[in-house]
Amino acid sequence: MKRSCIALSLLAAFASASAGADPLLTGFGGDRGFGDRVMAPNDDSYSSQLTLPFRINFFGNAYSNYWVNNNGNISFSGPLSTYSPSLFPISSAAMIAPFWADVDTRNQTSNLPSPFANNVYLANPDSKTLVVTWDTVGYYNQHNDKQNTFQLVLKDQSSATGHAGDFDMEFRYGQLQWTTGDASGGAGGLGGRAAVAGWNAGAETNSYSLVGSGTQNVLGLASDSNVGTDGVWRFHVRSEELPGSAPYNPVLPGNVDDGSAGWVFENMPVGTGTPIWIDPVVATGYDYAISNGPLVNGVTLLPGVGDGRYDIWLMEDGQWKLFAGGVAGGEHFEFGKSVDKFRVTGIEVDAAINPASPIAFSTGLWFDSVGNATVTQTALTVSAVPEPATYGMLAAGLAVLGFAARRRRG
Template identity: 45%
Template sequence: MVFRRLALPLLLASLAGSAQAIPLLNFGVGPSGFGTAFLPDNDDQSTGRLSLPFEINFFGQTFNNFFVNNNGNITFNSALGSFTPQPFPVSAQPMIAPFWADVDTRGTGDVWILSPNDDTLAITWASVGYFSQATDKTNSFQLVLRNRADTGAGNFDVDFRYERLEWTTGDASDGEFGLGGTPAQAGYDAGDGTNFLVLPGSRTAAVLDLQNQSNVSPSTPGLWTFAIRDGVLPGSSPSNPLLPIATDSGWQFDFNVSLGQMYFIDPDIAIGYDYFLESGPLFASVLLPELGDNAYEVWLWNGTEWVFADNVLAGEEYTLSEGVDRFRVLGIEESVALDPLNPTAFVTGLTFDGSGAVQVLQNPIVLSLPVPEPETYAMFLAGLGLIVAARRRVPS
């Protein structure tokens, strides 16, 4: 079970369509555990303008209101009835979309809302079918917005939670039996043509894999978390790094890059890391964080084995020859005793020798040691600061 079942509010469907922003009214949890359905069974409908429980800075645009659209998304400028997802960016339509597709609740499923406190908003699409009134496959997914004004005015977190994904496409989007055609898209879009994020598999059959993947931990399949800070895209600063897909061996990053622009990625900590470029422009340089003695080793691949290249100091941008598709960093001290919940513990800066989409793997090199006696185990871990590769930090 991925969803959080919290005390939920009721928003009466009869209020939808009002020109004024409607506050979220807390009438109780309802029989579902997600609140009370606030949209009638429908195809392509939306609520009226609703009041956000807190103000957000969505990439330089401040919003206090929003619309919930039946087709798996919320928007901020106006309601949206489009059922076939357009590739992001979409002009003048700021949107957060856990699963933008042709949802049809006339056959099965409901859409629910919750705002249990002033710092939380959640929308749940529970057991929803697809157009036209299909019930043979259903999807259950959730969007959660969390106020993070404690880190800066307008800052917030976005969670996508996928419990069950069985269909990708409605019949009117050229689908057949819920598949094929133009599949669903997941992500967010500021509507400015610049700031957007598309989750892996969007607009392909692989979008169903979102329920089996995570950028938090392999142990939390279906959970995706994003930190929106200071109105800028993740990756633009060490305090707001990109978060990857968690894999069995490490972390996979998918993002767009520009020539010479540095991007910050946020891994867990081990004694070193291997960085692999799966696709896109080559690695041009690396900037490593201040940690311990601030001294690292960079190793390069000669085609058959790793070869020591240079000693590198923290804070000094190191050029990776004429561009490489992989490199290794060693020298992270065992005695540092890093906090695994610290989101900026080892944030790496990368530049690339070109522009375009890239896919980067960052695999931790972990220290293998014998398990100590039980009574000394907790002290042992605290002293060495060992972190299991499968663990993942939640951004602050």
């Protein structure tokens, strides 16, 4: 029987960034240090057609031009004036949206910290970077009692990957105080059809709404992160790999918390012969549970972490029973049967996998059939994990980067 492999990605991101660091990029000149104002104060308007500093491959669609839209996004097939957001995917526009909502920049007087705030700025600090900043913007209808500041950063990665069009996108949030304009069912900047953050490439597998999108919880993007710095979210776009098809471009979980309840990857399309990479949190072991869909009949564990050996446990009569000890990382291990849950232990503390750092453990789950699987991976933690001096040792496993969505821990 053919089996499919769903793999949980290695996160070898460095944890040197401070959770309290300023997430906004600045120093680009102009009125506020964010570059040049890209449009006059307006409601529902947009810039002229602009040229990207580098050509991008947006999940199979190549773009050289774009529009900056007042309502918290950039678009590629034409300008976008739609003010009430929708969860992705949508069919109407290819866009990248750090905060799609009804931005209104017409009120240039009340409550502003600077006479040049409540504007949208554009900077191209070099040939490999694009920065768009929505600075202290208000909401419809001309309200400034609450203000949002956020950025979209695109970075050319074609030299690093060797593939033209590869790029990273970053969503950076300085402050988020409102979610909804008056015309979207909001009152006082809240309620109604709340803001959506993410991207839409025109197909469900190539579109993604960040956690909290469409709800008031979207304000939490300013205090959460998937890279260890509050307010900073980074994602890889690679021309040859769609989300979930590579460890540096994983499907992110649908919940953002401290990981104690496990990361949930819901209703993922899975098949045979190819892995789907998803991004969890890590400690000294994991419980894996399949709540619906195909069952698991084998596993491939990450090599190069600690001694590279692990213990596998299966549930029997309501108890965890050791099924195999000393299983080698990097080798496919068969269970001999299909199961809906199993446990992996044996990740050494001195391997420096710290659950308080943005590091995750890569696991290949082999399924027994085609379908849609919902997988929960719950970290097994210890009371004290030494702070690692370096995370370079983790790169020995797969030598790739990924990013796990999680809340900062105290």
